Amino acid sequence: MPGRxxxxxxxxxxxxxxSPFATIGDAVIASLLPQFGLSSSPWLPDALPIGHSHxxxxxxxxxxxxxxxxxxxxxxxxxxxxxxADFARPYGHHLADALPxxxxxxxxxxxxxxxxxxxxxxxxVSAFQFTGDVSGLLRLHADPSPDTPVWTTCHALTVYxxxxxxxxxxxxxxxxxxxxxxxxxxxxxxxRKLSDEDHDELVFAIDDLARTRHDVRLLGSPTLFNPDPxxxxxxxxxxxxxxxxxxxxxxxxxxxKPSPHLDRPKIGNVDYLQYFVRKSDxxxxxxxxxxxxxxxx
Numbered sequence: 001m002p003g004r005x006x007x008x009x010x011x012x013x014x015x016x017x018x019s020p021f022a023t024i025g026d027a028v029i030a031s032l033l034p035q036f037g038l039s040s041s042p043w044l045p046d047a048l049p050i051g052h053s054h055x056x057x058x059x060x061x062x063x064x065x066x067x068x069x070x071x072x073x074x075x076x077x078x079x080x081x082x083x084x085a086d087f088a089r090p091y092g093h094h095l096a097d098a099l100p101x102x103x104x105x106x107x108x109x110x111x112x113x114x115x116x117x118x119x120x121x122x123x124x125v126s127a128f129q130f131t132g133d134v135s136g137l138l139r140l141h142a143d144p145s146p147d148t149p150v151w152t153t154c155h156a157l158t159v160y161x162x163x164x165x166x167x168x169x170x171x172x173x174x175x176x177x178x179x180x181x182x183x184x185x186x187x188x189x190x191x192r193k194l195s196d197e198d199h200d201e202l203v204f205a206i207d208d209l210a211r212t213r214h215d216v217r218l219l220g221s222p223t224l225f226n227p228d229p230x231x232x233x234x235x236x237x238x239x240x241x242x243x244x245x246x247x248x249x250x251x252x253x254x255x256x257k258p259s260p261h262l263d264r265p266k267i268g269n270v271d272y273l274q275y276f277v278r279k280s281d282x283x284x285x286x287x288x289x290x291x292x293x294x295x296x297x
Contacts, residue, residue, distance in 0.1 A: 005034060005092035008166045008209055015205050020198045024181050028202075031177035032166045034096040036087060036218040037210055040155035045141070048156055051104065051134040053083045057154025059106050060137040061128060067142045068108050068126035075142035076108035076126055079273075080243070086159040087218070095219055095240075100285040103131035107243070107275060109292060118291040129288035159218075165210035167217070168203045171196060174237050217244045238278055242290060245273040 012032055016025045045057045052060075059067065059078045068076045082105045090097050106128045113124030169176045219242065277290035 005096070005166070011209050012166055012206050015202065015209075019202050019205075020195065021178075021202060024178050027178035027181065028168070031169055031175065032206075033169065033175075034091060034093045034219050035165045035167045035210075036096070037160045037165060038157055038218060039160065040157045043154050043156035045139075045154040048154060050137050050139060051083055053081060053086050053157035053159065055080050055155040055157055058139050058141045059108075060104070060134075060139050061106065062130050062132065062136055063138045065128065065130075067140050069123075070110045070112070071123040072145075074110065074112070074145040074147075076110045076124070077144075078142075079107040079109045080157065081106045082157070082218075088159075095282075098283055098285070099219075100129075100287070103129060104137075105129045105287050109273075109294075115295065116291070116293050119289050125292045127288040127290065129286070165217075166206060168199075168206055171199050175240075218242065238280065239276045239291070240279050240282060241274055242277050242282070242287060243273075243275040 009029065009032065013025070013029055016022060016028050021028050040055050043054065043057075048054060048057070050060050056078055059081055061067075070076060084100045084105060085102045087096075087099055089099070089101060108126040110124035113122070117125035119125055119127045273292065273294040275290050275292050277287055281287070281289060
């Protein structure tokens, strides 16, 4: 009996075989990566159980852990708090199955920051990973500084096991297993040039294999920037994407006019945000010393 990921691979294979990429179908299928769908809805912070996954609002941190601040003493905004026990295992893919089975990950970000930053080297970003009993957590609230234009409201976060999905990397991604087919080799194989539009159509078709599409994904390969944002790093091939945000719906007070699509969070005036971790750290279960990249409108 095939697992969920295997079934998704079979469905994706059928799509690839009926696409212009059929000639190099094996390379395309080998590049597929798992993705978890995350969705959210507004929630009263005090009504949210301690340790629950959520975007924005308060943070549930180990007793004695202070709320992180930037170099000017302004509290960072909580981007998201993930309860790692929310992700069902086994998944059937080495990346998904390598996720820690318990504990929490809290990601913090200063929207006054420069658009990128590495945890431990930049005061505008911060991350905490911790384990233990929920009774050892303390809910902390932080008030924004007067010059902070937007501040997060609390959104309860749901992980959809039924929406485990697969995704294709971008053609510019370092992890793209079929980059070498661009250009002359592709023309020799198919008689036509490799088309970015053809690839985009295949990406959308494979995305639609999920029961519900979400604009926040856990795990995967960058698809939002050209070139791959990891090219900003000294050793980009050693990094992988952990969390990717996109969407046009605000979950920040006063960010933009209200939108009905409350499951599509927007982070201030940021269009896209990605959080990377080293592949070696991920395999060791270490998620709190990554790097943020974000793009403003």
